[in-house]
Each structure stands twice: as structure tokens, then as C-alpha cells.
Amino acid sequence: MTGRTTIGPVQILGTAFFSTHHASAEDALAGRERPFTPPAYQLLVGRARRFTSLVTQMHIEVCGAVSPDPADPPMAVFATRHGEIQTAERLIADFRETRAVSSARFALSVHNTASGVYSVATGSRAATTTVTGANAIAAGWLEASLTVIQTERTVLLSIADEPLPAVFCGPVASSGVAAAFLLGAASRAGRRVELAIAPGLDDPELDPLQVLARGAQAAGRPEAATVALGRIQPGAVLALRFPSSEASA
């Protein structure tokens, strides 16, 4: 039995990109770096800003930048490969050294910390989920797009990862990176995109910075583009396919 190989289309209603070391998606793709610049994450005020990690701050930064309608808060899909990895390292160091951990730190250690912080900050009671794992970007796009298609509602997709502490001996990334895409039904006005499942390398090591920067850039331009997101099943990758704006008009 053959399955579906395309999903969508959906419309991108808003896009935001953030990198701790790049001023824009274009700079990230061109390799133009800036000194470490933390996110402003202005959606959080007062005590809510305390103890938040870089990955949560970046999620909040890009979610705020795409400005969903507060009167109709969207369902939200958060995606992160490493989650609160810097917090996890500190918690382990805490109990190794003091046989106790900080309650405030533990409270913000779960993978869905950002979605919880976001829903509290915006008062949104809409459903949220958090996709993780090595294919978090691809799976996050799939989850968000299917939700748009099946509910005909707006869905906020936020993707972020902070650099992995060296002690984990995992993938090396010098910058934190995040992107948000506000997705709407095909009937809405926006940048049209389709998801395509195609044969591909079993475990392509795509650079998240490059993937998110390419996606954000393609969403903001009229030219046709294809952006590989990563493995979605054995032997197959998921990609974004942007038609030229003229073709999709």
C-alpha cells in the first residue's frame, strides 16, 4: 500500500527567526556572525522572567514576534531536540554536589517548559504539545501542519534549541537558534507551503541553524524553494516546498 507523500498546503501567516550569534536568517546563511546577543523575550515580565533558560527565552522571543491574535489564541506546537538541557546539567550538578536541587530550577526543567511559560504569559488555554528527538524540526512541522489541516484553525509552531553543554559530548552548536511560524488553513492569505516526504538519507545530520534560517528566509521571499527538514521515517526526509508566489496566487 502506498501512502501520502505530500501534506498541505498550509499558509504561513507570520515568521520570526532568532539566533544568539546572527542578526537575521540571511546573516546566518551568509555566515555573518555577531557577538552573543540574548533574546529580549518581552512577553515575559517581572517574576516570570526569572529562572527561564536560554531555550525558553528564545521560544518566547519568536512566539512574541509572530504576534498571534490574542483574542483567538492558537493551538501551539513547540519543538526542541535538547529541551532544557542546560537546566538538566545544573540539576545533576546540584544533587551531585549538595544532595539537593533548586525547586525553581526543577519546576522549569521539563521539555514543555516553554509552552507552559507561553500559555501563562498570554493567558492561552489552547492545546499545546512539545515534539522532541533528533527529528524535532521535521516532526514539529508535521504535527503543526496536520493540526492546521484537521482543525482549520491557526497553529503556532515554535522551534528552538540552546547549545549543548560540552559535558554531554553531543552535537556541537555555537549559537542558540529559534524560529516561529504562524500557520493557517489553505484558505487564508499568506505564504503557501506544502510538506513533502521524499526518499532520503537515513540519518541526515542537518544543521538546525541552517534549516531554520532557510525556512524563515523562504517564507519571506516569493521565489520557489525547497527546504529539507530532516528524517521523518526510515529512509525518508520531510521537506518544505514553497511554490513561487506567482504560481500560488
Next chain:
Amino acid sequence: MTRGYPITAVAIANCLGTDNRTVFERAFAGADAFSPASDFYEFPFATVLGIMPGLPTSGVAWSAQGLDCIPTRLATVLLPSVRQLRPAVRAAVDRWGARRVAYVFASSTGGLEETERSLAPDPRLPLSSAGYRYVDHGIDAASAAVAHHLGVDGVCMAISTACSSSFNALASAIRLIDGGLADAAVVGSADSLCRTTIFGFHSLGLTAPTAMRPFARDRAGITLGEGSAFVLIERDAEATRRHALGWVTGIAAASDAFHHTSPHPEGIGGQICMRQALDRAGLTPNEIDYVSAHGTGTRLNDAVEAAAVRQVFERRVPMTATKSLTGHTLGSAGLTALILAVESLRRQEIPATLRAAPPDDSLGVAVVGELLRVRMQHVLVNAFGFGGSNVSVVVSRPSAEPS
């Protein structure tokens, strides 16, 4: 939701046992399966734990033979469920093709315990035989090995929303089926005990010094546990209808938008998702035979969940808290309770909430304190988590399947 999704196989392992039969027999007999925390680790505070039997406790490596993957505690906790589910998954692969069977995995801590043993080694804990690798840390640490072992080649993804993880994974699997990307999905969940969560819940004042007592007057917190729970759900079709052990007839999620670890005082997110799950199942509150509560045993959580249930049901609907049997298995908690609900529908028995006496009458709910035999069609199961993440699922017995 206008139709349901047949659950064609279940697999469960936790402190009650490492196979379905043992878990079910002990759960419905009301067995107390908790152990002293010192069987896992010497904590500087009193607590008990739901430790899975058969795991090594000191000085030796974990073994996950047969799974052909990393020998972590997570893999060892997963393995009994994966083994049990394999024949049914093979049948689904025969039915639909390997690329049409998806694998959606859920966990709260994933391979964190393996990371702990690398970054905070302790001679009292088993050694890792393979040495630490970052791929052993993630939520999806064992996913590729499990999918390979089960012979599924469909869409593979991982979900982590704390204690509601496995229900959000179930929702994702249903989206894949509805979206035409899969005809069946293995929805798996597992969490192993680890020091971070036990120290962490203790730091929040949420661990019980003795075995947890959900909804009891003197309840004092959570008993943390470990375990795995897997279900196979499939597209509604003649062949799958025949094999249905139960049906997922309604599922819904909502956020509290209140606080990261404390529930909304009126359980507003829980109310929303319970109501929406009922709507999607096409059922009224009166048609639910009992609620399988999230029931963590903390003062606040149980009071808020009871308040939310009172608001939605407007009657003293029977409630039970299976965490009193299994411990709180975190990301696996939802599916653990759901599988026990499927078995309860088969047996037409509601498992007892252990240690619920004396009851907290101020909660105004009817907690099932002893095994209850009753004719049942539909159960509502709750899973609530950090981040104000709430998911409710309605599970129905096969004879109540949608037309």
C-alpha cells in the same frame, strides 16, 4: 471526533509486574507493590518508590538483550512492553505494510538516568556497560531500536509534555492516521526512575514519605514510579474492529495558563479538556461510568482535580487513582491508566484506589476504595502535567464501539 480508533493491543510493565497478566492480576487484587527508596538509591529524605522488578540495583550493567540497543535503564524498562506488543504489531505490519505503521514515543525524562550515571557517578548504582553517549540521553534514545525491533518503518516521532506526554503522543498518532500518513500507530511511553526527578519533586515538597494516598484526608504527596505502557491503535476497519480491546472515542487537550507547576485553582484546563473529550466522543457526562483520575496524591492536585470533576459531571461519579497501584510513572502515566481502564472495561471491574481511607469528604467525590463490579461502557482518563498541560481521553468497551 465522529468515530473512534480501535486499540488492538496493549502492553504494560511497572512495579506491579513485567507482563500484562501479572500487572492486571495484581492491580485488580489491590496489591501493594511499592518498595523502600533505598532499593534504588539512598536519598537524604524518606520516600518510597514504585520500582520495576527484575532491574539490577547495584554494581552491574543494565541489560537490554533482545532490543539490540543501548543498555540503559530506560531501555530495560521498555523492553517487556516491546516484547509483549511485537506479535500484534507484526500483524498490523502484515495488514497495512511496514511504512504505514507509525511509532510515536513519549517520555518525560527519556535517558536522563543514563546521563546522571555519567555526570554524577555513584558506586552504589549500576555501571553503564557501553559508556556514555549523548544519543542515550534524549527522549527518543531508544526509538530507532524499538521501531526496528517491532519492524515498523512509518513516521517516527517523540513527544515530551511532562506527565501528559503519553496522551499527547496518542493525540499525535491519531492525527497521523486522520491525516492519511499511517493506518496504524504504536504509541509507546516509558520513564525510568532517576535521581533528578526524585530530588526535584522532593524540592517542591511533593514526594510522600510513605506510600501515596490519593484523595485521602491525610494524603501527603506522590510516590514516584517507573514503567512502560504501549498501545497499538489502528484505522477503523473490519479487520481492526474484530481485534479491538477497546476504543479511543474522545481525546482533547487544554492549558491551564496559570502556573508552571501548580494547577489552576478551579482546574479550568482539566474542565475544558474533559468537556471536549466528552463532546468528541458524543457522550454526556452521565454516560461516563467512572473517571480514572490523574490522582497524584498531593494536597493541591487532588483537591483541584476533584473540583474540576465536580464541575463537569455534576454528580458523584466514581473515581479511582491507579497511581496508588503503579506509582506515578510520569510520561507514561496516561497510557498506564488507560490500559488499566481498558482492562477494567473487559473485566467490568473498577480497580480500587489504595490507601484512600479515611476519605477527604471535603473533596465531594466518590473515590472507589475497594474493587467495584459494575456494568460499564465508557471511562474518562485524565493526565495532567507541569506546564499546565492537560489531556483527557474517553475509552470505550468494544461493544460500545461507534457505528
